[in-house]
Each structure stands twice: as structure tokens, then as C-alpha cells.
Amino acid sequence: xxxxxxxxxxxxxxxxxxxxxxxxAAYVYxxxxxxxxxxxxxxxxxRIDGVEKKVVNLEHKVERLPDHEDIEKLQEQMARTNVLLAxxxxxxxxxxxxxxxxxxxLLNQGGRS
Numbered sequence: 001x002x003x004x005x006x007x008x009x010x011x012x013x014x015x016x017x018x019x020x021x022x023x024x025a026a027y028v029y030x031x032x033x034x035x036x037x038x039x040x041x042x043x044x045x046x047r048i049d050g051v052e053k054k055v056v057n058l059e060h061k062v063e064r065l066p067d068h069e070d071i072e073k074l075q076e077q078m079a080r081t082n083v084l085l086a087x088x089x090x091x092x093x094x095x096x097x098x099x100x101x102x103x104x105x106l107l108n109q110g111g112r113s
Contacts, residue, residue: 066074
């Protein structure tokens with residue numbers, strides 16, 4: 001009489017081994033399903049690099065834009081320029097009047113002494 005039933009032990013071992021392998025297969029499937037592939041990671045890095053380049057370009061453009069101080073300086077310079085142009089216009093008008101008077105005098109007098 002045998003103390004251990006080897007057929008039943010083998011059957012129990014086979015069932016436990018099948019269950020263990022099933023659990024391992026499910027675990028590996030779950031890991032692979034949720035793990036990012038190398039190509040997906042590379043694509044993500046490529047997209048991030050592209051976005052980073054665009055952000056850097058925008059930062060450089062924004063840095064070169066005029067701020068409020070620059071606009072105020074331009075407004076002050078334009079106001080000064082307008083004042084100078086008004087003075088030049090007034091001087092030109094007075095010079096034009098004087099030239100017209102001299103021209104009339106010379107035309108009317110005819111260069112007579």
C-alpha cells in the first residue's frame with residue numbers, strides 16, 4: 001500500500017501549474033497592454049521637441065516686440081516731430097510770402113533805379 005497517491009499528486013500539480021501559468025499570462029498581458037512602446041515614446045519626444053522649438057521661437061519674437069516704454073518714447077518723438085514740422089511749415093509760409101513780395105517788386109519796378 002502506497003502512502004502517497006502519485007496519480008492524484010500529479011493531477012494536482014498539473015492543475016496548479018496550469019492556474020499559475022494562466023495567472024502569469026494574464027499579468028504579462030496586462031503589463032504589455034499598459035506599457036508604452038518605444039515607438040510611442042519616440043513619437044512623443046519628437047512632438048515635444050517640435051512644440052519646444054515653436055515655444056522658443058515665440059519667446060524670441062515676444063522679447064523683440066516693443067513694450068509700453070518703447071511705444072511711449074515713439075509717441076513723444078512723433079509729438080516732437082509734429083512740432084518741428086509745424087515750425088518748418090510756418091517758416092516756409094513766411095519765406096514764400098517774402099519771395100512773392102520780392103517777385104512782385106521786381107516785376108512792378110522792372111529793375112528801374
